[in-house]
Amino acid sequence: MQKVIPALWILFTFSGYAADRPNVVMIVVDTLRADRLGIYGYSKNTSPVIDKLLSRGVVFNNARTVEPLTAPAMISVITSRYPHDHGASRNGLSMYPGLPSLGKVLRDEGYRTGAVVGNWTLRTGLTGLAEHFQHFEEVLLRKRWFGMIASESDAEDITSVSTDFLARQNKDRPFFLWVHYTDPHAPYKLHKDVAGQLGLPWKNRAKFTRSDRYDMEVAYTDAHIGRLLKALEKKKHRETLIVFISDHGESLGEHGYWGHGRNLYEPTLHVPMAFVRPGGIRPAVVDAPATLLDIAPTVLGLLEIASPREFDGYDWSDVLVGGGRPDPRRMTFHQAHRGVVLSVADQQRGRERGLLELAVVADHVKETFRVNSRTRRVFDLTADPAEHHSKAAKKSKVSEALRAWALDVEQGLYKIDNRQEALSNRDLEMLRSLGYIDD
Numbered sequence: 001m002q003k004v005i006p007a008l009w010i011l012f013t014f015s016g017y018a019a020d021r022p023n024v025v026m027i028v029v030d031t032l033r034a035d036r037l038g039i040y041g042y043s044k045n046t047s048p049v050i051d052k053l054l055s056r057g058v059v060f061n062n063a064r065t066v067e068p069l070t071a072p073a074m075i076s077v078i079t080s081r082y083p084h085d086h087g088a089s090r091n092g093l094s095m096y097p098g099l100p101s102l103g104k105v106l107r108d109e110g111y112r113t114g115a116v117v118g119n120w121t122l123r124t125g126l127t128g129l130a131e132h133f134q135h136f137e138e139v140l141l142r143k144r145w146f147g148m149i150a151s152e153s154d155a156e157d158i159t160s161v162s163t164d165f166l167a168r169q170n171k172d173r174p175f176f177l178w179v180h181y182t183d184p185h186a187p188y189k190l191h192k193d194v195a196g197q198l199g200l201p202w203k204n205r206a207k208f209t210r211s212d213r214y215d216m217e218v219a220y221t222d223a224h225i226g227r228l229l230k231a232l233e234k235k236k237h238r239e240t241l242i243v244f245i246s247d248h249g250e251s252l253g254e255h256g257y258w259g260h261g262r263n264l265y266e267p268t269l270h271v272p273m274a275f276v277r278p279g280g281i282r283p284a285v286v287d288a289p290a291t292l293l294d295i296a297p298t299v300l301g302l303l304e305i306a307s308p309r310e311f312d313g314y315d316w317s318d319v320l321v322g323g324g325r326p327d328p329r330r331m332t333f334h335q336a337h338r339g340v341v342l343s344v345a346d347q348q349r350g351r352e353r354g355l356l357e358l359a360v361v362a363d364h365v366k367e368t369f370r371v372n373s374r375t376r377r378v379f380d381l382t383a384d385p386a387e388h389h390s391k392a393a394k395k396s397k398v399s400e401a402l403r404a405w406a407l408d409v410e411q412g413l414y415k416i417d418n419r420q421e422a423l424s425n426r427d428l429e430m431l432r433s434l435g436y437i438d439d
Contacts, residue, residue: 057276184217
């Protein structure tokens with residue numbers, strides 16, 4: 001009996017504390033460009049629901065993904081670690097087991113945790129994500145690319161499954177739910193119901209551009225997010241903290257490229273990011289730089305829960321509710337890798353051979369390095385937001401910050417644990433390619 005009483009005391013105290021906390025819902029819209037939302041200045045009516053939601057919270061104008069690929073980016077969101085550290089640097093590569101995460105911390109704090117995902121790259125068989133959620137549901141009911149390849153689901157499917165999850169929750173414990181919408185991922189589909197609100201005459205649909213079709217996908221998803229929010233409104237016994245993000249953006253022809261993942265230009269790097277909690281967070285706009293690594297520590301900070309020491313992101317909670325001042329000169333770090341690893345037989349080789357590009361952003365200046373061509377570019381994002389004019393010679397030596405970042409990424413990809421050991425042959429090759437060692 002002496003052993004039981006303390007255990008029960010801990011259980012009741014712990015459960016009571018959790019009961020006072022808000023629900024947390026993280027809404028992710030795959031492949032969503034920030035500049036295609038009205039709240040970010042877009043002129044077309046793609047996002048009335050999202051705009052209304054975000055207007056009630058804190059919106060980050062200068063947020064970026066750490067990598068423009070779905071699985072690496074989303075695993076970075078929940079683990080607050082860079083792709084070369086969590087292991088899933090490409091779609092098809094699994095994360096390292098046993099990592100701390102937002103889902104695990106909230107579970108240990110008494111939350112019911114769930115995820116509803118509709119992108120095949122997030123399947124737990126490929127990623128290991130189910131380790132981090134008590135309920136992990138893969139909603140893969142349809143086929144992408146005209147019914148030929150890659151399982152997925154659309155916004156209607158995801159909303160229906162998510163609202164079912166919400167209906168099963170009761171007031172005794174808070175919940176954490178990650179809802180991952182696949183739209184507006186390519187191929188961009190036509191949606192008759194939203195054509196009118198975008199000023200697109202349906203009778204002329206054969207002439208719609210790919211950009212028009214992308215906008216229709218955004219508007220279609222926006223409407224179904226409205227369904228999700230109505231289901232959330234029924235949970236009136238508890239507040240809900242809503243996090244809204246995209247995993248990455250999408251290039252719509254900029255720099256001659258359609259898609260994402262292969263470079264670190266702003267169309268694929270810049271993402272929407274916002275925290276909404278009526279009564280707990282006053283509406284505001286933050287212009288200081290942020291990344292998706294910041295989601296987990298900020299959520300925990302808002303809940304007054306300590307973050308694991310392994311988290312790399314920045315906790316914005318003091319800025320959001322305590323009047324703290326953000327650092328406008330914060331440096332952020334980014335990486336791009338080849339897309340899908342088609343074979344699971346050699347995961348480590350897929351990591352080692354995948355790196356394409358690296359970038360450092362500081363004070364509105366982005367420095368990039370293309371690994372294979374050894375090309376360096378520097379863009380003033382204020383004067384040249386479209387990144388057309390590099391301020392650096394292509395073969396010039398990179399900055400110390402980018403040099404250190406390149407070595408850190410390379411060592412992580414090669415699973416080099418002792419960072420103080422002598423430089424390996426691969427380290428020397430990286431330094432040579434960066435211009436620090438003459439041939």
